[in-house]
Amino acid sequence: MKNLKYLLIGMLFGIILVKSEVISWFRIQEMFRLESFHMYGVIGSAVITGMLGVLLIRKLGIRTISGEAIVLPKKPFTKGNIFGGLTFGLGWAITGACPGPLFAQVGSGFTVVIVTLLSAVAGTWVYGRFKEKLPH
């Protein structure tokens, strides 16, 4: 099973999300009320570490373990970055979770978040259904 390694990396990611408390609704409230540095520290140091990792991959010409050249995906600009971004931000503050933490909240025993996840799937579907009618 070639996908099992992604299950393991996902598990590590989930453990970090729980132990850093970024899946906590309280921590999200604290962040948006500017009453704690914790979330800014987590996101900021994650971005800097990720940047250094990508820089090293580029400078040293590191390839994947199977020898392929590493492809860094391009994210094109659309107006959706603004409208969708704002919509997601509003939802982030309500639920206290971005998509990754939603899965971790369920695993942490807050099983009612399954409803939030299903609703997020519904939101994704509605976006796909009406994509052509939305400004991009």
Place this chain on the structure above:
Amino acid sequence: MNPLLQPWPWYVAGPLIGLTVPLLLIIGNKALGVSSSLRHICAACFPGKIPFFNYDWKKESWNLFFVGGIALGAVFCLAFMHNGEPVQLNPATIDALKAQGVQEFDELMPGDIFNWGNIASPVGLLFFVIGGFMIGFGTRYANGCTSGHSIMGLSTLQWPSLVATICFMAGGFIMTNLVLPHLMKWLLL
């Protein structure tokens, strides 16, 4: 004091999260991103005749294993790495939330909001149904979430990801400071 049972400080957790970016690239040329999993679920379960959901989602199934792993990792924490203590919040946050009607501060999430008893109430409609819908709709419309844009996108210096991240934060500030306090007082008190 077992460090595995304690919460991890930001300077431990943040770099570990950041390391998943090069790890996924080196292991299999995969871009970190979680919200795409929601699209793959739609494509797998109810694609209809919608072009956005008619693609070979099985090629992207690594992403579903990844999010399954996130849930399992949390189960593992609950079983083996849980000290059962409340989150050490700024007392000002606790006071403000108490004034808005939150009473339970003893776990990662407020138990008085996130429980099955609220499922068919206005509280459930706001916190689960509307909140979840905005996450799913917004992340797909924005073409990514905090992992795909804020971590992966910024790590690879993509300016649209910076725009998206600023909008994520703006939406969060508006909801937390201008909208949610009024809704919570009305729903919880």
